Amino acid sequence: MNSLVEHIKRYISVNRKEEKVIREHLEPLSLKKKTLLLETGQICQAEYFVVKGCLRMYFIKDNGTEQITRFAIENWWMTDYMSLNDCVPSRFCIETIEDTEVLSLDREAKSSLLQEFPQMERYFRIMLQKACGASQQRERYEYGLSREERYHNFIALLPDFAQRIPQYMLASYLGFTPEYLSEIRKKMR
Amino acid sequence: MNSLVEHIKRYISVNRKEEKVIREHLEPLSLKKKTLLLETGQICQAEYFVVKGCLRMYFIKDNGTEQITRFAIENWWMTDYMSLNDCVPSRFCIETIEDTEVLSLDREAKSSLLQEFPQMERYFRIMLQKACGASQQRERYEYGLSREERYHNFIALLPDFAQRIPQYMLASYLGFTPEYLSEIRKKMR
DNA sequence: TTCATTTCTTAAACCAGCTTAAGCACTTCT
DNA sequence: AGAAGTGCTTAAGCTGGTTTAAGAAATGAA
Structure with a gap:
């Protein structure tokens, strides 16, 4: 939990009370290796912050094999944004690769957190800008x-x-x- | 300009005064076909909202050919996020494909807009979440x-x-x- | 309306990366 | 210890997509 608070403090200032609000909205999960956090067909309900360990995101191709599209390690967020945003069934799976500790922020908790502590809008905007930058960078590698x-x-x-x-x-x-x-x-x- | 204000109003509420603040921070540009908005090596200074027309983002591969990574049409934002965020030289070009009208929001203007009208944090967060969803969707097509x-x-x-x-x-x-x-x-x- | 440029098509030779199928080397469970 | 599973390597044959080079068609400028 501390690692997330530290991470947020890199981008916005957080007082005691606000820190408490953050903590109240996140649920810590300790997961064994190969635990599924999201399965194809489910509607993704949360985003996950990796405290320790490692996640992978993948989907099943037509020929039945798995295609990994992302990894998340310490201090990264992971979710299926389209499924989470639009409440549509996900076509991805998210699974732990090692024994992993995550903080789970579900749809309602996020919305309530943003209401109680609107500066978090800024934190998430900055995180997403970084994620978009990383995507563009990766496109260069894929195609170049x-x-x-x-x-x-x-x-x-x-x-x-x-x-x-x-x-x-x-x-x-x-x-x-x-x-x-x-x-x-x-x-x- | 109106099309952007309409677009923002889909996601957050905007009163008269706030609308004026938005308008003051954006610079409309009318560009001919094949105009470069960003060139390899430059530090990207702005993000662009397409009012009418079409942009492409591309980079030059080692063999000298162009690789297009994105298009932006009406009501989409485009920029090189990594160059804009971190003030590093861009490895992309952004160019108009047709005669195009964009609204340009440069680094300082964005920062001042966010200060004067913090609800815009929310608008950008939502836009970026959509962009991340689209990226994940596209990865499915690329690899699947x-x-x-x-x-x-x-x-x-x-x-x-x-x-x-x-x-x-x-x-x-x-x-x-x-x-x-x-x-x-x-x-x- | 003519010339020049840009865009699109065709076809043959070629190659990066895939498929299949087998064997080996670890782990992990009983 | 032995069995069963999981992960890694090797090698031969194959295929989706590239390269090269040429020409046809469309577009735009003068």
Whole structure:
């Protein structure tokens, strides 16, 4: 819980009372590895702040395989924005990769939090601007680099994280097969 | 200018005086086809709301060709968020595709607008949530569909817009060559 | 209405990355 | 300890999509 409050204080000022309001609106969850927070078909009810551990977001392709589209580690928010905003069934799953602690902020809690402490509008706006920047950055990598280059790029940007997750998840996120990843790694040796 | 005020009023309430504040902070620009609003290397200074016409965002790949990553039509905002947020040189260009009218909101104007009329934090937060939803949706198409399927999907989703822009721009946006687009179209006949 | 430029199409050769199928090396459970 | 599952690698054959190069059609300027 403290890590979120610290995070918010980086962007807006928060007094004692406001801090209490924040704490009251978030629900801490301790989750085992491979716990689903959101499943295809459900209407996404909350956004999640990762205190410790790691989440992945993925969807099921027509051929039945999983396609990972995002990871979230410490101090990142994750949710299905379209499902949450418009109350439509999600086409994504969100799952823990490791044992993970998150803070859950559900639809009503967010709306009430924003009413009681409107400066949070600013915090979320800034977070979302960062998220949009990251999306645009990622588009550059997706379209500007070959799959092999994307792999090397990812390792260079996030070497520790690349060690932390199974290779096949990395392959899925980067948009290719585990077999092809093996070939890339063989080339490097 | 009216179209933006109308757009804002869909999400927050705006009185006479506040409406005036909004108007004072935005600069209307009338631009000819192929005008650059942002060029690689510049630090992005503003975000743009499209009143009439159409923008594209693209970057130059290592092989020298253009890769389009986004379009913006009437009632959409466009900017390079990373360059704007962090004052770093942009690696994108933003250009008009047709003769276009935009409202420009530069860094200082936005900050002053948010101070004078804090409810705008809410408007921008909601816009950004929608943008994030659209990004996630698009990721599903990128990774879940073949290039040919992506083409059919795009035509089905935005038939009018597909007519409005040159084919080669559509091919670039969808991540393939104009030659391949020609083949797909031939197949359909 | 003519010329120049931009956009779109065709076709053949080519290649990055996929599929399939098998074997190996870990973990984790009983 | 053994069985069962999970994750990683190898290799051969295949395919979706690219490249190159040329020409046809549309658009716009003069």
